Amino acid sequence: MAKNFTALALATFLSLPLIACVTTPKAQMATTESFVIDSETYQSTSKSQRIKTIVLHYTVSDNERSIKTLTTGNVSAHYLILDKNDDKIYNLVPESERAWHAGEGGFSGRTILNDTSIGIEIVNAGIKPEYRDALKDDTLDYHPYDHYADFNELQIKKVAQLVQDIARRYDISPKNIIGHADMAPSRKIDPGAKFPWERLYKEYGIGAWYNEADKQEIMNRRTLVTPSVQEIKQAFRKYGYQINNSDEWDKPSRDVIYAFQLHFRPLKPTGIMDIETYAILQALNMKYASRDDFY
Ligand SMILES: [Zn+2]
Known part of the structure; x- marks a missing residue:
């Protein structure tokens, strides 16, 4: 009984404003007249x-399978660069709409990228077929540089033109080209390790890169006290990486080191923290102050 009473009371309560709405003259007016959106008179800064x-x-995967997956599957990207000697960059999803490419994760304080x-x-094979099982025996945790397939030169030129244009149009922070x-x-x-981040920075001004002199200076500091795991993790966070709070280099933390090395020290990606990796991270933090707006 109590349940029925509550349901009845709720139904009565819900119906009241609805009836009121339908019968007020103002509401009727709103459905019959059309109003002008004025985007000229007042503007926000x-x-x-x-x-x-x-x-x-x-x-x-190859051109054919990449096209099929990205146009008919449940993943997509705004742009596709084929491994083909033509002059095309394919736009699969309008920039104003969401493409389904990033998935779970985050960078620079943003998630749901x-x-x-x-x-x-x-289009690139990623790990060369002969090395795809290389991590299955226990001697290797991460793929070294040589395991990655090369990009062709034309692809890099297309990437350069496209990224330059997008970064300029949206005023994207160098750190956020990832x-x-x-x-x-x-x-x-x-x-992967063969993607030429350093070259894109030096030849096209794309993305972030550290000053070599800063890196050397940090590495040569005689008084450098070995930073704690927490201090190094904080430096990763400062740059934009998501990393856990544990006091050790567990697998998820080493995965962050590896991703960082793939980007900034691609010839020797190990997943192990070392002085050069740390110096590069610090040099990047010295150069790129956080500039993101979160409003
Ligand atoms: Zn991906």
Whole structure:
């Protein structure tokens, strides 16, 4: 009985404003007249671009299968760069819509990156077929540089033109031009060690790179006290990486080191913290102050 009474009372309560709404003259007016949206008279100055990040990927398959997966599957990217000698960059999803490329993870304090990023897929085999089982025996934790397949030169030129244009149009912070591995280090390793981040920075002004002199200076400090695991993890966080709070280099933490090395020390990605990796991280933090707006 009590239950019925409550349901009845709720139904009565809910129906009241509905009846009121339907019968007021004002509400009727709103449905019959059309109003003008005035976007000229008043303008706000507090605003920023919705797109904050560019995420680069490789497809781990050939042209044909990449096209099929990205156009008919349940994953997508805004742009696709084929491994083909033509002059095309394919736009699969309008920039104003979400593509499903990033998945779980985060960077620079943002998660759900599909909401705020442009995704670019590059056709590339990823790990060469002969090395795909290399991590199955226990001697190797991570793929070294040589295991990764090369990108062709034309692909890199297309990436350069495209990223330059997107970064300029949305005023994207250099730090926020990242690889999939940077935002999801325990799930992803793309675009891998052969993706030429350093070259893109030096030849096209794309993305972030450290000053060599800063790195050397940090490495040569005689008085350098070995930083604690927590201090190093804090430095990763400062740069933008998501990393856990544990006091050790557990697997998820080593995955972050590996992703960082794939990006900034690709010739020797080990997943192990060392002085050069630390110096690069610190040099990057010295150069790139946090500039993100979170409004
Ligand atoms: Zn990816």
